[in-house]
Amino acid sequence: MTRRHWRTALTTSLTAAALVVCGGALPPDSAGPERPAAVSVRLDPGYQQAPFEGWGTALAWFANVTGGWPEAQRNRLADALYGSEGLGFTIARYDIGGGDSPETEPYMRPGAAVPGHWNRPGPEAPGWWDPENPDHWDPYADGNQRWWLRAAKARGADTFEAFSNSPPYFMTSSGLVSGAVDPLQDNLRPDHYERFAAYLAGALQRVQNSTNVTFSSVSPVNEPGTAYWRAGGRQEGSHWAADSQARMITALRTELDRSGLRTPIAAMDETDPDLFRANWERYGRTVRSAIGRLNTHTYGTKGRSGPRDIAKGTHTPLWMSEVDVGGTVPQSFTDMSPALDFAERITDDLTQLEPRAWVMWQAVEDYENMTPAHENSNWGLIQTDFTPAHAAKEPLRKNKKYWAMAQFSRFIRPGSRVINTDDEHTLAAMRPGGQGAVVVHTNATGSDRTVDLDLTGFRNVSPTPVRRYTTDATRNVHRESDVSITGRRLTVTLAPHSVTTLVLPGATGVAPEKAGPAAGPRLLVNDHSGLALAASANGTGNALVQHPPNRPDTAQQWMLTRSVSDDWSSTASYQVTNAASGRALAVSEGKLALVLPGPSAQQRWILSTSGDGHHTLVNSATGTLLDVTGESTADGAPVGTYRPTTGRNQSWTFPSVPPVE
Known part of the structure; x- marks a missing residue:
């Protein structure tokens, strides 16, 4: 279930994780208390995932708000997410809004009413919208999100996806873009599949033309098999039965081809891996062949191996295209608990799902909505008021999740290749071009943890100093003293409740005799x-x-x-x-x-x-x-x-x- 449905995704308790990982304890020394045994972690460069495409965020609500803020303020936000001294994101997901009728009284949460790309030049008449009529389009709609596309590209982003949450109001059964009256029923009217396909293709073309951004994919349905979406809800959404998803995918492929657009279709952006797999099993061969990339969310975490193996068996790239976690503690900008949950989700997703990209739900959240008077939670990496009295002066509040994200995104860059480890709290990757390795370890326990890295899987291990960066309760991606490799092992003690990144420039290549399965x-x-x-x-x-x-x-x-x-x-x-x-x-x-x-x-x-x-x-x-x-x-x-x-x-x-x- 997504962030946008206000259910917190619970993680394994920290106490249980500590017991599993730390195991037994060494006998006490003369200094006093017992010390936990070192955790041995074997890195396996003999199992390298496809080159990583990058990290990113959906733009959606926060971009719809902040893209219209004063120049200096919105640039500060863009720097924090896409800048080289920020998170260094390289992916942006653009929401093609459906748009409610001008006569509908506003009812959505701040930012969620993403503008549609249609233009109604006069009083509405049945069947008034004609995709071939240029007067029925607003070629410059949604300027705030478009500003973000240009800002992300200017800072180095090179991968853009367009996605849809709902058709426009005049194509729906309920007359609202928030869903059908019955949340288990489709909201797109049965006679509007081709029209909606024309709407998506036309909007995509117009946004590309106005921003000089090229979309690498377009996703026509979002979390389609759920019962979240209902008329009058506080955000866009639409239910799609499996056969409806299939019909929409093929209709869009036909329209894209007719329009001269070779943009691949991504599908089906389901809530969790198990539901993704259930939908996929209902698709026929023609539908599957129309899909150029597989997208799944991980608000539920069971069954990650399903999409992983579907992707490998169909030779189709896979993304983890949306998730966030709010944590189990009240709104806080110093508590490490949400950051540790977030880091564990990234680690689990990349090791178990093997996605080529990891894209979160909106990285900037509505501060007011997160306060104790409302949700009292920790969604987003930055929180700022979406309805500020003075946008130019509104604080941009980074929580600990922001810095935990940086422990990954600043060091595991596009072109890196995630490799296996035998420890569930350790993510490792070969750097682009095989120039060394990066290790990110999450210590969610309340004690120091000594980690012993086994580097025998690498062909070459030189004694080059290993850089170390730490985020914990008092530090934010802080450069610690370098550590040294001894032989083919690296032993380092990590702080409690911390995320640590180790950069090993001297670990390169693959030792064939160590690569599994052994001969x-x-x-x-x-x-x-x-x-x-x-x-x-x-x-x-x-x-x-x-x-x-x-x-x-x-x-x-x-x-x-x-x-x-x-x-x-x-x-x-x-x-x-x-x-x-x-x-x-x-x-x-x-x-x-x-x-x-x-x-x-x-x-x-x-x-x-x-x-x-x-x-x-x-x-x-x-x-x-x-x-x-x-x-x-x-x-x-x-x-x-x-x-x-x-x-x-x-x-x-x-x-x-x-x-x-």
Whole structure:
């Protein structure tokens, strides 16, 4: 559920996190209290995500307000978000407003009534809006958001997406852009799909022409499968059934093509990964082929592996396109708790979802609405009054989330490649061009934490000083004393309730012998059943089943061979061959089979993992996953492939087979 529906997304309690991460304690020394054991963290540059496109924010409400403020004040805000000494954002999401009727009494929260791009030159008549009539367009509508597009671009932003929350009022069933009277019903009238597509394409063209910004994508529906949107709500929104989403996507693709616009369509900006996957499963092949990028929000966090594996199986880029957290404490500009929650969400999203970009909901929030008299929360990175008495003098209040964001966005830059770690509180990335590494660690506990970084996965580790930056209750991205690498390890003690960034310029390349999965025969053991993948008795048939693990049994032994030896990407493909028969695991005529080894995509498998030793195997040709049929735990149950479900019956470990003595 989104920020905009006023539900706080709860995170794991700090106490539980401390117990999980810190483990046991060392015996007390002569100085007094017990000290927690060092947390060992292995960095794995042998699993590199696609080059990161950047960090950003939706413009929406705050831009609709502040884009019209005095020049000096709005530039201060733009510098704070997009400037090189601010957060260095490079992505902006522009809201194509629907716009309520001029006769409708204002009812939305400050900033939420984003202007529509239509122009009604006279009294309204049925069917009055004609997309081919230039008099029915306002080519300069929404000047405040457009100012922000130009300001972001001037500061280095290079990726722009247009998105829609609602059709214009005259295309809706309720006559309002806030949703249908029944929140479970679609609000776009059934005969207006093509007209709405023409509206989106026409608005996109006009904004591009007036700002000199080129949109890299356009998203026609937003959080469509929810019941949040209702007539009279305080923001734009529209419900879309799955078949309605599909119809809208294909209608927009047709209109964009007709208009000479090659802008890719992003879809479907669903609230959470599980609902994203449920919608996707309802789309047909034609609809899926019309989508150029997958977008999901993470207000709910279950099932991140679903969109991840869908993206890999369809060879389509994926974004985390909207989220924010308000924390569990009252409005505060010094409390680290919301910042720690926020940092953990970023870390989890990037490691488990593998998005190419991470874009938050509006980075600037209405201060007055966050006060104890109203929501009493910590949404946004900066809070300022959206209805100020004097905009030029209105304070721009940065909370601790702003500085936690900077710990990531200032150091993990576009072109970086997120790599795996085996610690859920540690995010790591190779810097652009492989010139060193960056590590961001969140210590949500109330004690110092000693972290021991294992750097043996890098080909080269030089003793170059490691830069360290800290945000905690008293510091904001503060440059601490440098730390030193000893051999291939880096040990550093981090402050309680802190986010720390370490810049390791001397850690480069990949040590092939350390990259997983290691060479040699391995079992494929299913996480749900605990049983191992086995070939049929003669090793040549199509029967693939699960049996109790038996390491000496060559029918259960598999060689995982990287298709390109030095491809360290998280989409690298592997050939999986059986030790008994020498045949390769493949999807043949829709079924899992063993075939003679060859170069076909049907026998190439992408291994996905978040660094915890558990993997899914995505077939490169079909996008289906290696799957124990029916989630069976029975000996001899068949193993096949199936679409991504996030079930444990699609998750595998690869224990090694000891050599024969």
